[in-house]
Amino acid sequence: MPRAPQRSETMSIARLAKHLGLSEGTVSRALNNYPDIADKTIARVRKAADELGYRPSTTARRLARGVVETIGFVLPARHGHQIDPFLAEILDGLATELALSDWDLLVAAVPEGHDEVEVMDRLIRSGKVGGFVIARTRRHDPRIDYLRKSHIPFVVQGRTEDCDDYAWLDIDNEKAFIDAMGHLVGLGHRKIAYLGGDPDLNYAWQRRSGYLSAAKTHGCDVLDGYLHDGITDEMAARHAVADLLKHPDRPTAILCVTDAVAIGAIHALAHAGITVGEEISVIGFDGLPMGEAIHPGLTTMSQASYQVGRAVGRIVVEQANAPASEFSQILWEATLTIRGSANPPAPKLVTNAKGGIS
Template sequence: MPRVRKQNETMSIARLAKHLGLSEGTVSRALNNYPDIAEKTVARVRKAADELGYRPSTTARRLARGVVETIGFVLPARDGHQIDPFLAEILDGLATELALSDWDLLVSAVPDGHDEVEVMDRLIQSGKVGGFVVARTKRHDPRIDFLRTSHIPFVAQGRTENCDDYAWLDIDNEKAFVDAVNYLVGLGHRKIAYLGGDPELNYAWQRRAGYLAATKANGCDIAPGYMHDGITNELAAREAVLEILKLPDHPTAILCVTDAVAIGAIHALAHAGIDVGSEMSVIGFDGLPMGEAIHPGLTTMSQASYQIGREVGRIVVAQANKANSPASVFSQILWEASLTVRGSANPPALKLAANAKGGIS
C-alpha cells in the first residue's frame, strides 16, 4: 500500500531514491527519459513518483538538463496588425501540446522598425527559448536561413522551396486546389476566378499553382481579370470582387486562397445583390469555424489547424529532447486538406442577377 506523506513533508529526488533503493542519478535520469535507463526502471521510478506525490522542480530540471523548456513563436508581421484566425488556431494547439509536456510557449510580436529575424536572435541571445515554431513560411524565408545556422531546434508550419534540411509539417496545398477546381468543374463550372494571396508566401504560391494546373487540365479558360494575387484581407477581397463584376464575361465561381478572403468575397457579392451559392459559387481554404457561421455556409478545403499546432508542438519538443541525435534526421510531414461542402458552392446558374451589372456601390 502506498505510503501517505505527512502534509509538511516534501518529496525530493533524494527521498525518492532512498525509497526505491536507487541512486539519485538513476532516479533523475529515469524521470528525464534518458535512453541509458531501462524501460522497466523508468516505469518503476515513475510509478513511485506518482504514488509518493513527487513533483519535479521545473527550474532544477531545466538546469540539470541544460534545456530551456520554452518554445518561441514570433508573430509574422502583418499590415495593420490584423488578427490571423488561422494562426490563432495553430497557437491554441501548440500551447496545449507544450503544456502537456510541461513546456512553455513564448509568443513575441515584431516591433515597428524591426523584423522577425532580429526578434528571434534577441530571444536566443537572452537564453529565453530552447526552440522555435515558424509559421506562414515564404518561398525564400530569411527566418529559416537564420535558424539553419543558429543550432537551435525549430519546426516550420509550412515549407520553403528548399526544405530538405529542417523539420516541417505542411499541407499539400497544390493538390488541395486541384481538388477544389475539380469539384467546381464537376458541378458544371468552367468560368472560375481566383483570389490568391501574397505570391511570396509558399502556401499561396502552391495554391496558385494548383489552380492553374487544374484549370488547364480541365480545359477551363482563364479570362483576363479572373486572377487576382495579393489578396490578404476582406477589404482587398471586396475590391477584387468589384473588379471581377465589371468584366463583360462574369465567372460563375470564385476560388479563394483562405477562408478569410472567401468571407470577404461573400460579403462583397451579397452587397452587390448576388445570391451566393445560387448565382455565384465561392470556395475557401482553412476550414475555420467562422466559415460555418456565415450564410450561406462556406464550402472550404479544410485543414486541421488545431491538430497542426499539436503536432508541431510534439515535433519541436522531441527534437529539443534529442539534441544529440544525428542532425540529418528531421520530421517532414505532408498532410492533405479535405473538402467540406456547405451552401456556398452549387451548380452554376444560367445568369447573374440583373442588379449585379452595376457592380458594388
C-alpha cells in the same frame, strides 16, 4: 521497510530515492525516461512519485539538462497588427502540445521598424528560447536562412522552395487547389476566378499553381481579370469582387486562397445583391470554425489547423531533445468540406422568338 513520507513533507528526489531504496541518479533518470533504465523501474518510480506528490523542479531540471524548455513563435509582421484566424488555431494547438511536455510557449510581436529576424536573434542571445516554430513561410525565407546558421532547433509549419535540410510539416497546397477546382468543374463551372494571396508566400504560390494547373487540365480559360494576387484581408477581397462583378464575362465561381478571403468575398457578393451558392459559388481554404457560422456555410478545403499546431509542437520538442536526429518532413492533405456556398451554376434564361422565356 522505510516509512512512507507523508504528503505534507516536501518531497524531493532524495526522499523519493530513500523511500524506494534506489540511488538518486536512478530515480532521476527514471523520471526523465532515460533508455538505460528498465521499463519496470520507470513504472515503479513514477507510481511512487504520483502517490507521494513529487513534483519536479522545472528550474532544476532545465539547469541539469542544459535545455531552455521554451519555444519561440514570432508573429509575422501584418498590416493592422491583427493575427489571422489560421495562426490563432495553430498557436492554440502548439501551446496545448507544449504544455503536455512541460514546455512553455513565448509569443513575440515585431516592434515597429524591426523585422522578425531581429526579434529571433534577440530571443536567442538572451537565452529565453530553446527552439522556434516558424509559420507563413516565404518562398525564400530569411528567417530560415538565419536559423540554419544559429544551430538552434526549429520546425516550420509550411516550407520554402529549398526545404531539404530542416524539419517541417506542410499541407499539399497545390493538390488542394487542384481538388477544389475539380469539385467546381464537376458541378459544371467553367468560368472560375481566383482570389490569391501574396505570391511571395510559399503556400499562396502553391495554391495559385494548383488553380492554374487545374484550369489548364480542365480547359477553363483564365480570362484577364479572373486572377487577383495580393488579397490578404476582407477589404481587399471586397474590392476584387467588385471588379469581378463588372467583368464582361462574369465568373460563376470564385476560388479563394483562405477562408478569411472567402468570407470577405461572400460579404461583398451579398452586399451587391448576389445570391451566394446560386448565382456565384465560393470556395475557401482552411476549415476555420467561422466558415460554418456564416450563411450560406462556406465550402472549404479543411486542413485541421489545431492538429497541425499539436503536431509541430511534438516535432519541435523531439528536435530539441535529440538535435542529431533526422528531420521530420511531413506532408498532409486537405479535405473537402461541402456546405452551401458552392453549387452548380444557375441555368441561363433564354429568350425565345416570341419574346417569352424558355
